[in-house]
Amino acid sequence: MPPESPAPTVVVAAALYDTDERLLAARRSAPPELAGRWELPGGKVEPGETPERALVRELREELGIEAEPLARVPGEWPLKAGYVLRVWRCHLRSGAPRPLQDHDELRWLTADEVWSVDWLDQDVPAVKEVLRDRD
Numbered sequence: 770m771p772p773e774s775p776a777p778t779v780v781v782a783a784a785l786y787d788t789d790e791r792l793l794a795a796r797r798s799a800p801p802e803l804a805g806r807w808e809l810p811g812g813k814v815e816p817g818e819t820p821e822r823a824l825v826r827e828l829r830e831e832l833g834i835e836a837e838p839l840a841r842v843p844g845e846w847p848l849k850a851g852y853v854l855r856v857w858r859c860h861l862r863s864g865a866p867r868p869l870q871d872h873d874e875l876r877w878l879t880a881d882e883v884w885s886v887d888w889l890d891q892d893v894p895a896v897k898e899v900l901r902d903r904d
């Protein structure tokens with residue numbers, strides 16, 4: 770039998786909507802191989818942290834907002850080796866998102882605009898599920 774691989778690092782990300790039901794997308798500014806591509810904002814869960822708390826922390830650090838994770842979007846998507854992406858539908862409690870860290874542009878996308886940005890390849894199936902989850 771092959772040796773068991775260690776548990777993957779979980780990257781948590783937000784499906785965050787504004788009052789017009791537009792979805793927030795963020796353009797990465799780093800690292801170079803990901804810069805310019807769009808993603809759902811979030812980051813890595815730290816040891817001892819719950820995914821929901823990690824998401825609240827990341828959204829505060831990266832966007833300057835207070836958000837509340839509501840429900841997990843079904844599914845899990847592989848990223849680079851050793852990393853998986855999980856997504857939560859979130860409620861924006863306060864603040865207006867600004868690209869404070871890791872991003873150089875944010876965009877609120879209507880349903881018609883969702884595919885107008887160049888999502889990271891690995892985010893495409895996650896975004897499709899986010900859209901299904903919203904319906």
Ligand SMILES: Nc1nc2c([nH]c(=O)n2[C@H]2C[C@H](O)[C@@H](COP(=O)(O)OP(=O)(O)OP(=O)(O)O)O2)c(=O)[nH]1
Binds near residue numbers: 803
């Ligand atoms: N946040 C986020 N990261 C993603 C997505 N898709 C994707 O491949 N990634 C990758 C980019 C990074 O290699 C990794 C997440 O790292 P990060 O840089 O956002 O996380 P972090 O804030 O905890 O980073 P760090 O400073 O501790 O390195 O997952 C996505 O939709 N959202």
